[in-house]
Amino acid sequence: MHKTKLNKLLCCTVLLFVFNNTGFSQQQPVGIFEGHADIGAITLTGTAMFNTPSQEYRVGGYGNTACGNKDEFHFMWKLMKGDFILYARGRFEDKEVEQQGKFGWMVRQSLEGSSPQVSAVVKGEGLTSLEYRKNANETASEIVGKLTHADVIQLQRTGSIYTMRIAKFGEPFVTQQITGLDLGDEVYVGLFVCSPDKDVMKNGLFWDVQITIPVVEDLAFIRSDIGSNLEIVDIETGNRNIINTDSNSTNSPIWTRDGKAIIYSKHGSMYSFDLATNTSKKLNTGDSITRNINDHVLSFDGKTIAFSNTQADHGGALIYTIPATGGIPKKISQRGPVYPHGWSPDGKSILFSGAHNGDFDVYKIPSIGGKEIKLTNSKGIDDAPESTPDGKYIFFNSNRTGTMLIWRMKPNGSNQKPVTTGEFHDWFPHISPDGKWVVFLSYSKDDASPNGKPSYKHVYLRLMPVAGGKPKVIAYLYGGQGSINSPCWSPDSKKIAFTSYTDIAQ
Secondary structure, eight states: OOHHHHHHHHHHHHHHHHHHOOOSOTTSOBTTBSEEEEESSOSSOOEEEEETTTTEEEEEEOOSBSSSSSOBEEEEEEEEOSOEEEEEEEEETTOOOOSSOEEEEEEESOSSTTOOEEEEEEETTSOEEEEEESSTTSOOEEEEOSOSSOOEEEEEEETTEEEEEEEOTTSOOEEEEEOSOOOOSSEEEEEEEEOSSTTSOEEEEEEEEEEEOOOSSOOSSOOTTSEEEEEEEETTTOOEEEEEEESSOOEEEEEOTTSSEEEEEETTEEEEEETTTTEEEEOOOOTTOOOEEEEEEEOTTSSEEEEEEEEGGGTEEEEEEEETTOOOOEEOOSSSOEEEEEEOTTSSEEEEEEESSSSEEEEEEETTSOOOEEOOOOSSBEEEEEEOTTSSOEEEEEOTTSSOEEEEEOTTSOSOEEOSOSSSEEEEEEEOTTSSEEEEEEEOTTTOOTTOOOSSEEEEEEEEETTOOOOEEEEEEEEOTTTSSSOOBOTTSSEEEEEEEEOTTO
16 A cells, blocks of 8 residues: 555544544543543543544533532543633534533532532523532522523633623624632633433534633733734634744734745744744844834735834834845834834835824825825824725724724725724724735723723624625634734635734743
C-alpha cells in the first residue's frame, strides 16, 4: 500500500478508536479539561472525547438528572480558582427532541452527587434554565430561562455572582443571574450531559469551547501584560479557531492580500504571523520610530501599510507609511493626533480620524503627504473611516445621535446616513474584499458609553450586508478596543481575524 494512504488509514483508525473506546481512565486529560467522571449513583460508564482536527468535544452521559437533591450525569471537568468565563456552542449529537436530557456548563464544589453547584442548562425539549444548589443534599433551585433552543452557552463567575448568558447563534445573549452563591474559591468547572433514561447514553457535542479569565479591575484601555488570543472566525458557520496565544496583549490583526500572514500590534511594534508555520516576526519600522499604536491599515494593492505613531511634540499620533514587508517609515501627516483606518481603492488617499478642534472628525490626506481634507463636521466622535472596494462609499462610526452607530457617506463627505439602529454601541466597520459585507464591533449599552470603547468587555462581532439589513452575531467574545480596530477580512471574504483577551497572569 502507498505510504501516504497507509498513514491516512492509521490516522482514521486511531481517531475511530478514540471516539469509541469507553474504558480509559476517567482522570485522563481531555482537551483543555483535566479529567472526566460519572457523578452520582450511575452503574454505566460515560465517555468524554476530544477531536483535535475539528476542536470538538463529545460527552456521553447516563444518569437521568442534574437537579433534585442528588445529581446523576457525566462531567468533563477542570479545577479552577478565582473568576472565569465559560463559553461553548453545543447541541445533542443525535438532534432528537427528548424530554429531560440536559447539557451545559456546570460549576461544582466537589464531585460528590449532592455537592453545591450551579449550571447553565439546555434541556432536550429546548427549554433553558439556571440551576443551583446552595448547600449539600438540598433540592436544587431553578430559574427558568427566557430563551428556548439555545446553542450558545456561557457561564461567568464574579465572586459569589453567577451569570448565565445564552443565545441562538446569530442573536444577542439573553442573561440571567444568581447572587450570593458561595461555592468556595477552588471549584470544578466543566461541561456535562445527562440522559432522559439512566440506561441509555445521551451524547452532547460541544465546539468553540473557551475558558477566559477576565481582568480583575475595570480597565478602559489595553494593558500590555493582559494575555490575548489571535482568532479566526468563519463568517458562514461562526466556527472559531485560536491560532496563537500570547502572554501579552496583541491587537488589531490585518490579513495580507496574499492570505499568507496576519499583521498585528504588540508593545508598540508590528508583527507578521505566518499562517503556514505559526510563527511571528517583528516588522521593521525603522530605528527612530517606536511607540506605534494599534491603528494600521494595508493599501488595497497590499503593498503599503499606513500606521499611527505617538509623537508628543506634534500634538499626538502622526501617520507614517512603510512597505508591507517592513522598511524605512515615511511621515505623511504633520499634526496630531490622527489615526489611519482606510485607503482609497486607487491608493492615492489615506482615510483617518483626527482630533484637531476638540472633536474627532473624518479626513483624508494624499498618501504621499499633503493637504488634509475634512469630510465630516459633527459634534462628538466620527471615527474609523473605511472605503468600499468600489470606492462608492465610506463607512465610519459616529456618536452624533447620542448612540455610537455605523454610518455611510459618499467619498466627498456628502449624503451621511446611519446604517445601524442603536440597539448597541457599534464601532470599527470593515468592508469585505468582495464588497458584500460589513463587520463591526458591538457593545452592550450597560458595558460602554457612546464615547468609549473599553478593551475588556463582553462584545459581539456583527455582520450585515453592505446594502443594509439586520445584523447577525458571528462571534461572542471578551474583548473590545484592539479586537478589530483595523481591517480584518481574509482576501476571500470568508473569514475574520480578531483578538480576544484573557488575563493569563490571574
